[in-house]
Amino acid sequence: MSGARIALLISGRGSNMEAIVHAAKDGVLRDRCTICGVIANRADAAGLARARALGVESRGVPSEGLDTRTYGQRLIAALSDWRPDYVVLAGFMRIISSDLVAAYPGRIVNIHPADTASYQGPDGYGWAAKQRLTETFVTVHLVDEGIDTGPVLRQARVSLKGAETRAQIARRGLAVEHVVYSACLAELLDGRYDDRIARVAAGQGGE
Numbered sequence: 001m002s003g004a005r006i007a008l009l010i011s012g013r014g015s016n017m018e019a020i021v022h023a024a025k026d027g028v029l030r031d032r033c034t035i036c037g038v039i040a041n042r043a044d045a046a047g048l049a050r051a052r053a054l055g056v057e058s059r060g061v062p063s064e065g066l067d068t069r070t071y072g073q074r075l076i077a078a079l080s081d082w083r084p085d086y087v088v089l090a091g092f093m094r095i096i097s098s099d100l101v102a103a104y105p106g107r108i109v110n111i112h113p114a115d116t117a118s119y120q121g122p123d124g125y126g127w128a129a130k131q132r133l134t135e136t137f138v139t140v141h142l143v144d145e146g147i148d149t150g151p152v153l154r155q156a157r158v159s160l161k162g163a164e165t166r167a168q169i170a171r172r173g174l175a176v177e178h179v180v181y182s183a184c185l186a187e188l189l190d191g192r193y194d195d196r197i198a199r200v201a202a203g204q205g206g207e
């Protein structure tokens, strides 16, 4: 692996993290980046063991009981050891503090399991199930100071025909996430989104 240094933040299972690590080893991200480490905000996150099994440095930086600002400082300190160029959120369920956004201006990326224009919140697949949608979207976007408000980099459609329960919808959506996230990161590392990165870095996020 070579190129830009990417740190991944997770909260649980880590299937997106795993897909990105595989893509960096021998997929679309190969020779474009190095995964310098994985941080979980819960010490018991299953994804930490998965990362270790893949040979990636990983550590728990617990967020329990800490406010957003204090936890942001902990993350900034932990991340600085790895000197990442980009911080990639992969199922990270904490709000990103403004200090952290400022520490990596335009350099924090997230995947959201819905169209960010239609639904902002923690459970996009549960929302799609409740709304009885026949299709939904997954969205890769830059992180700015808002919640799910940063510029969209790429969206992918997920057909929900024959998928009704949250579990069925999540299975469909995750399969799409695992492909789209790495593909979008490859485009980002190739410079395709430099204009949007510059906008967020200048404090002019949004669409």
Ligand code: GRF
Binding pocket: 010, 011, 012, 013, 014, 015, 016, 017, 047, 090, 091, 092, 111, 112, 113, 174, 177
């Ligand atoms: C994904 O659906 C992601 O979009 C959402 O949380 C889920 C995390 O799954 N924010 P995993 O931990 O990557 O398996």
